[in-house]
Amino acid sequence: MTVRLDxxxxxxxxxxxxxxxxxxxxxxxxxxxxLMVSLTQSLLVPVLSEIAVDLHAGGDGIAWxxxxxxxxxxxxxxxxxxxxxxxxTRRMVLVTLAALVAGSLICALASNLTVMIIGRAVVGLSVAxxxxxxxxxxxxxxxxxxxxxxxxxxxxLGVGGALGLPLAGLIAQYADYHVLFWICVAGGVLAVPGxxxxxxxxxxxxxxxxxxxxxxxxxxxxxxxxxxxxxxDSWGWTDPLTIGLLxxxxxxLVVFVLAELRIASPLVDVRTTVRPALLMTNLASLCVGxxxxxxxxxxxxxxxxxxxxxxxxxxxxxxxxxxxLPGGIAMLLLSPLSARLRPxxxxxVGSLIIAAGFATRIVLTDSLWQVVLGATISGAGTGxxxxxxxxxxxxxxxxxxxxxxxGLNALFRSVGSSLASAIGGAILAAMTIDLAGHALPSLSGxxxxxxxxxGAAVAAALLALLIPRHAPTTDAALPEE
Numbered sequence: 001m002t003v004r005l006d007x008x009x010x011x012x013x014x015x016x017x018x019x020x021x022x023x024x025x026x027x028x029x030x031x032x033x034x035l036m037v038s039l040t041q042s043l044l045v046p047v048l049s050e051i052a053v054d055l056h057a058g059g060d061g062i063a064w065x066x067x068x069x070x071x072x073x074x075x076x077x078x079x080x081x082x083x084x085x086x087x088x089t090r091r092m093v094l095v096t097l098a099a100l101v102a103g104s105l106i107c108a109l110a111s112n113l114t115v116m117i118i119g120r121a122v123v124g125l126s127v128a129x130x131x132x133x134x135x136x137x138x139x140x141x142x143x144x145x146x147x148x149x150x151x152x153x154x155x156x157l158g159v160g161g162a163l164g165l166p167l168a169g170l171i172a173q174y175a176d177y178h179v180l181f182w183i184c185v186a187g188g189v190l191a192v193p194g195x196x197x198x199x200x201x202x203x204x205x206x207x208x209x210x211x212x213x214x215x216x217x218x219x220x221x222x223x224x225x226x227x228x229x230x231x232x233d234s235w236g237w238t239d240p241l242t243i244g245l246l247x248x249x250x251x252x253l254v255v256f257v258l259a260e261l262r263i264a265s266p267l268v269d270v271r272t273t274v275r276p277a278l279l280m281t282n283l284a285s286l287c288v289g290x291x292x293x294x295x296x297x298x299x300x301x302x303x304x305x306x307x308x309x310x311x312x313x314x315x316x317x318x319x320x321x322x323x324x325l326p327g328g329i330a331m332l333l334l335s336p337l338s339a340r341l342r343p344x345x346x347x348x349v350g351s352l353i354i355a356a357g358f359a360t361r362i363v364l365t366d367s368l369w370q371v372v373l374g375a376t377i378s379g380a381g382t383g384x385x386x387x388x389x390x391x392x393x394x395x396x397x398x399x400x401x402x403x404x405x406x407g408l409n410a411l412f413r414s415v416g417s418s419l420a421s422a423i424g425g426a427i428l429a430a431m432t433i434d435l436a437g438h439a440l441p442s443l444s445g446x447x448x449x450x451x452x453x454x455g456a457a458v459a460a461a462l463l464a465l466l467i468p469r470h471a472p473t474t475d476a477a478l479p480e481e
Contacts, residue, residue: 022198023141027149029194030133033097034153036187037129038160039167040069040100042296043184046168046317047177054177057113067230068117072124074226074414075219080128081135081407082267086210089136090201093129094192100126101188108181123184127414130157131406134390138402139202148339150394151387155335157413161292162328162379165300166321173318208265215267217259221252225415229422233429268408269398277396278405280467281389282412284347287460288385289416291354291378291453294424298361298449299323299375301441303368308435311443313368323372327379334380335387343391346384347464353381354457358450365443378453385460386413392467416456424449 044051044065052062076096084092099122106119130153137149171179228235228242235242260266273279300320305312315323338346357378364370389409397405431445 019145023145023149025194026140026198027137027152029191029198030093030137031153031156032187033093033191033195034130034133034156035160035163036184036191037096037100037126038157039164039187040104040123040126040160040184042161042164043168043180044177045296046165046300046321047172047180050172050177051116055110055113055116061113063231063234064117065113065120067227068121069124069127070230070414070418071223071226072121073127074222074411075215076125076128077131077407077411077414078218078267078404079215079407080125081131081404082210082215084132084135084407085402085404086208088201089132089139090195090199093132093136094195096126096129096132097188097192097195099123100129101185101192104181104184104188108178108185119181126188127410128407130154131410135402135406136199136202138390138394140199146394147343147391148336150390151335151339152332154390155331155338155383155387157386157410159328159331159383161296162324162331165296165324166318169300169316169318169321173316211260211263211265211267214256214260214263217252217256218267221249221256222411222415224249224252226418229418232422233425237426268404272398273405273408275396277392277467280463281347281392281396282409284351284385284460284463284467285389285409285412286416286419287456287463288351288354288382288389289413290420290423290456291358291416291460292382292386293417293420294449294453295327295357295375295378295382296324297421297424297428298446298453299371302446303371305440306435309433309440309443311365311446313371315368323368323375324379326372326376327382330376330380331383331386333383335383338384338387338391341388342469343388343395344464344467344469346388347392347467348461350381350383350385350388351457351461351464354378354385355381355454355461357381358454358457361450362447362454381457420453423452427452 048062048065051057051065055062080092080096103119103122103124103126106122107116110116110119134150134153137153138146141149167183168180171177224245228245232242257270260268260270273282300317300323302311303313303315303323304317304320305314307314338350341349357374357376357380360377361371361374364374390406393405393409394402427449428441428445431442431448432439433442
């Protein structure tokens with residue numbers, strides 16, 4: 001039997017597949033896990049003084065509650081990324097979530113500062129869950145839905161930071177701070193069985209062994225870089241220890257690059273990483289990470305400052321955190337917009353929106369709603385920009401290095417946040433006014449910080465312009481744009 005095809009009939013266009021219930025549940029489960037992890041990075045900031053009183057700790061000691069998580073996370077992110085490529089992304093997500101539950105449980109039961117710091121160090125291992133989750137979504141969902149799923153998971157980095165402050169403020173005002181740790185325990189316990197039952201382990205294509213030498217070198221370099229950034233205010237920026245560690249970080253990074261070029265199965269494929277598509281994306285991530293963290297430190301404390309400063313509103317810790325809530329909601333709602341744009345375009349648009357938000361913060365200072373407006377605009381831009389970055393990574397990185405590439409990108413964001421904390425803290429400490437014998441940051445200090453953040457966001461947009469429109473790879477996880 002012969003079948004004739006009508007040459008005049010219009011070509012059939014493939015119908016776009018709708019989301020299935022199973023795919024939605026997978027995104028929600030992995031998204032919940034990513035949100036729990038990102039919450040841990042800002043959750044304790046409003047209650048540090050309460051923890052210090054309860055544990056009889058001084059200022060230098062209590063700072064290690066945050067610093068321990070930062071330092072362990074800086075080592076864990078690239079290491080777990082490579083482990084995910086070699087031994088299974090889903091498996092490593094479960095390991096990091098187990099660290100979240102264990103570390104949060106230790107903190108919930110801690111009765112002294114040492115135990116609290118140990119618990120927070122264990123929590124630091126869980127920081128790798130977010131880039132691992134991005135990689136897991138990218139290869140689990142079908143290609144027509146993967147960009148939207150990736151955008152949502154990536155935006156959780158910003159959403160968790162923005163939601164953590166009001167949640168912590170609410171707990172600080174009406175309950176005991178230990179509740180914060182129990183929330184993280186509960187979130188992790190709920191996410192683990194969901195991933196075990198609903199998310200399959202993607203086929204592994206990476207070969208080789210774990211690069212222990214590279215891991216040690218990069219870990220040492222990150223410790224040498226981030227430790228003085230976190231402790232510079234207390235040590236002094238001209239202290240020999242601060243300068244010595246920064247110099248050591250530069251030397252270790254050079255040694256790391258040279259070593260990676262000679263290793264057959266490197267932790268970071270330097271030759272791939274220096275491609276414009278990946279290098280510019282990572283540098284832009286650093287700039288956006290800088291701007292996001294400055295939003296956190298420059299909003300809650302700003303509105304809590306006494307009215308006598310001339311800019312503050314004398315609000316409570318809870319009110320200061322709630323000022324970040326609209327920005328967090330904007331991040332969540334607008335991240336899917338990033339999936340509808342080309343990743344490069346989304347990064348440019350998001351970065352410019354961030355810059356507009358900080359410009360608003362510089363000019364509009366008279367009313368509380370103006371502060372919230374500026375923070376919300378910056379939050380919206382951050383959601384779009386953060387959601388775009390994994391799309392750029394997944395198009396440019398080989399499939400066999402996807403988790404490691406996302407981990408490196410997350411590490412750049414973390415370094416940007418650490419730089420914001422160090423530079424922002426130094427600016428606000430240097431530009432002060434005297435109020436009843438107390439030195440408080442001046443309006444000029446905040447405006448200077450906001451101007452630097454706007455400049456960082458513009459720099460991210462310019463870097464995004466340098467990303468090639470097409471970045472082909474031999475085995476990219478998704479088709480080219």
